[in-house]
Amino acid sequence: MTKPRVMIDGYNLALEKGTGIATYARNLSGHLSELGYPIDLLYGVRASVGKNALLSEVGFFDPSTRALKPTEVIKRLATSPLGTTARQVPITGKVIARHVPGGLPKHERIFNFRNLFTISRWHFRTYGQFMQTSYDQSADIAHWTYPLPIKLKNAANIYTIHDLVPLRLPYATLDNKREFLKTVRKIADKADHIVTVSEVSKRDIVELLGVDERRVTNTYQAVNLPSHILNRDEDEVRNEVASIFGLEHKKFFLFFGAIEPKKNIGRIIEAYLASQVSYPLVIVGQLVWKNANDLRLLGVPGGGKKTDVYDPTVGHVTRSASIVRLEYLPLSLLTSLIRCARSVVFPSLYEGFGLPILEAMQLGTAVITGSEGANPEIAGDSAIVVDPYDVNAIAQAIRDVANDDALMRYYEAEGLERAKLFSPERYAERLDSLYTTLK
DSSP states (O other): OOOOOOOEEEETSSSSSOOOHHHHHHHHHHHHHHOOOOOEEEEESOOOSSHHHHHHHHHHTTTTSSSOOOOOOOOOOHGGGGOEEEEOOOOOSSOOOTSSSTTOOSEEEEEOOHHHHHHHHHHHHHHHOOOEEEHHHHHHSSSSSSOOOEEEEEEEEEEEEEEEEEESSGGGGSOOOHHHHHHHHHHHHHHEEEEEESSSHHHHHHHOOOOOGGEEEEOOOOOOHHHHHHHHHHHHHHHHHHHHOOOTTOOSSEEOOOOOOGGGHHHHHHHHHHHHOOOOOOEOOOOOOOGGGGGGSSSGHHHHOOOSSSOOTOOEEEEEETEEEEEEEEHHHHHHHHHOOOOEEEEEEESSSSSSHHHHHHHTOOOEEETOOOOOOHTTTTSSOOOOHHHOOOOHHHHHHHHHHHHHHHHHHHHHHHHHGGGGGHHHHHHHHHHHOOO
């Protein structure tokens, strides 16, 4: 039986260093492609698709293309009520695209409309309606991986709402809360279906937005690290971490993720210092907030940069006492750090899913996480779960893992088993079941 064609937006896929939602979109396209669904990717990068095929392909991969000007916004808004038409990007292979993290997502065709997602937001602010878009021989199902004010013409439009953190923890995000609420309410009213990634998020969507629970499907997410990373030789990984970072195997704690209020970095640092353990704490993450108050205990104003032995082309390092901060790491190095860590410390204040928990578990590393949001739902009994607002509780968990090899090994083994519940195979089954209902 022929599968319906599916369009997946490239809203987060176009970002240079990606996001958790970019990982979600990439996994979605990969699993659907393996299930036999033809995939279209719809981007909104700055370049236009013109008559010259080579220039169109070059422009698609060129981040230096000029930004949107106010005059263009005004011009586009004059015609946006009529809808927009994306054009196919000729991906011929003439441009070497191996720089794209993980390569281009699985697809049959790629389409682009210049600044599509920015224009859709301005359209929504101006007209209070979702902007309509289309393209030749378009998909049967449009799966928007983020709450975007846009819909695909003549398709079933489904939207993934990962969480309602801007409404649940308004002080922890930079979103325009009024616009976010207006967007998700419109999705709640008009979407053909809503997808989410945990029972906690499903409950929030039903309760805060008043959506009939039959219109919301929780597919969870999958732990889907590449086999060449999972199967790397243990000694090779140990030597890599020791030679690049000067860190010993299972003799450091690790946090990785965006440095923003909901990640609870300030309390993690405070708890680590209070624990007085001898093992270093490594923090891997970029600042995505206006200030760096959560890094104040590092002893460096604003979490600034200092010269270190680490290669600055990959990321900057800040050292303070026995804390090491890395701004960014490619996936191969990050997974090496995770595998060698004694424990990943991830007691965030609220998550719609908490992918770092499962990534650590799949790599055989113990996890300390928080009791709020979806964290305990994902971790189950296979991680140490603490009150994320209780510094003493976090500190005690760090001490317990630092001082007890048997405890560490117990949670390593439990985590490996827990991760199997979120395998790619189970995720694919949940997706196929969802899409079958939309035919």
